[in-house]
Amino acid sequence: MADIEMRGLEMRGPELTGPEERAGGLAALPGNLMMWILIFSELAVFGAAFIGFAVARVLDPATFAAGQAHLNGTAGALNTMVLVTSGYLAARGVAAGRRGAVAQARRAMMMAAAVGSVFLAVKAMEYSATLGAGLTIDTDTFFTLYFLLTGFHALHVVLGIVILLLVSRSGPETMPETLIENLETGAAFWHMVDLVWVILYPLVYLIR
């Protein structure tokens, strides 16, 4: 048994530095437990809202199809690529922090935040096109739900960028364990924002 574990560890290259061995239960999750409690509640809320959106569409398919025809699905796909790339950079930042490469970890987190801000720029262009066409949150059920869901998600993107910038400021005076926990906690929130978007995008933009 010990032999197998040893070999398992040896197979990891330096690039694959994994998380420290974690205990079971809640301690098995990366980062601060409070962040995970927030993540669980966010996933529950978004999940309920997504099911609500699907039900509302079935009850009024014509209004939803007409509304969806105004959305830019290509911009949504672009934004998916932006978010998963930003999430990748944040995950690399965590790995760098675990290796003790603090400067690299901070850089990765700042880059993740910078790429994340591209999402907001694309979203702003989409909103201005929609609002410019005279379609607002009051137009119909579809646009009410569209602006509520994407707006609520975009607020999480803003908060995620702030959190990434905060954890990237963990200085050299920070204890290594604290630095790693900060990086993991910030990245965990950011990955949740990513996860919510990969469901929101096909649900709101593509399925019709």
Next chain:
Amino acid sequence: MTHFKKIDRLTLSWLVLIGLTAVTLLFARHGDAGGSVGIAGAALLLALAVAKGREILLHYLELDQAGPGWRLAMTGWLVLLCGVILLVTTAGALGWIGPH
């Protein structure tokens, strides 16, 4: 093959996520042209969402390191949510529930 081994699991996940998103881009173009995706299209799109969500959960959020309980709970949430969305969408498309 030797080139492939140089790619670590995280980078592979990123490539998978970009690749799966590229597939949805085909739907986006179809949708921008005003077409309906149908039940099969909705099923494929939600399967793609599950595949993307799974990469994020297991490799970005590192649930592959967190034990089978967490993996099951979180991927279970993902599959259940997308399953319910598909069920509701299918019921609407078949006219089981709807405006009339």
